[in-house]
Amino acid sequence: MIGAGIVGAAIARSLGRAGHEVIVLDRGPTAGGTSASGEGNLLVSDKGPGAELELMQRSLKLWRELDGQLRDELPAGFPSLELDHKGGLVVATTDPGAMALREFAALQRTSGVVAQEVGEQQVHELEPDLTRDYTAAVFYPGDAQVQPVVATESLLASARRRGVQVRQGVEVTGPIMTAGRLAGVQTSGGPVHGDAVVLAAGPW
């Protein structure tokens, strides 16, 4: 596995749970790439009907399941994912913006998204510092957030419990080819052989 970001961590955990022998290599620290910069938002509020919304709806169910699994698996007090079902508030500040927001929310409802137009009192309970000059506000109780570094570390902790090895500070520098097939990778710490190489190096 090349990369110990959230993607590499999730795949390593799944492979470890399936009984595979896995070595995760990262040139830096774990969760030190893009996964250290993301906000961890899991949003339905910004997605209209279609594949991306369906993926997010499925993803939210999986995050919830994963949270339960990690709480059972990891030692008491381990932060798991910091999964927070806080919901999301979307506001418009012009009349055309309000019309567009209401139309978008109505469209989202046809795909099962809960989108509640909320009045002044509830808006300011949800977000006390919000400007008074808004023209419409829609609350999406389905929006959630994880802490991406914590989530990555929890996935890796779970993977380690299944025997997955995690090596930090090891840069992958090239392939090892045997009879025209990929048989491992060259690294700054020497060759690492394997039946398969998973490239989870993010945007790098």
Ligand SMILES: Cc1cc2nc3c(=O)[nH]c(=O)nc-3n(C[C@H](O)[C@H](O)[C@H](O)COP(=O)(O)OP(=O)(O)OC[C@H]3O[C@@H](n4cnc5c(N)ncnc54)[C@H](O)[C@@H]3O)c2cc1C
């Ligand atoms: C500002 C910002 C906000 C974001 N907000 C959100 C959000 O709200 N919600 C959301 O879902 N997503 C968000 N994202 C996107 C999300 O953070 C990324 O999609 C995700 O972190 C990618 O994870 P990854 O594991 O693919 O990559 P990375 O976390 O980058 O992991 C790849 C790892 O591979 C390692 N690597 C690379 N090359 C090598 C090599 N040659 N040898 C060894 N190791 C190597 C790197 O060191 C790195 O640790 C945001 C991103 C940014 C930048």
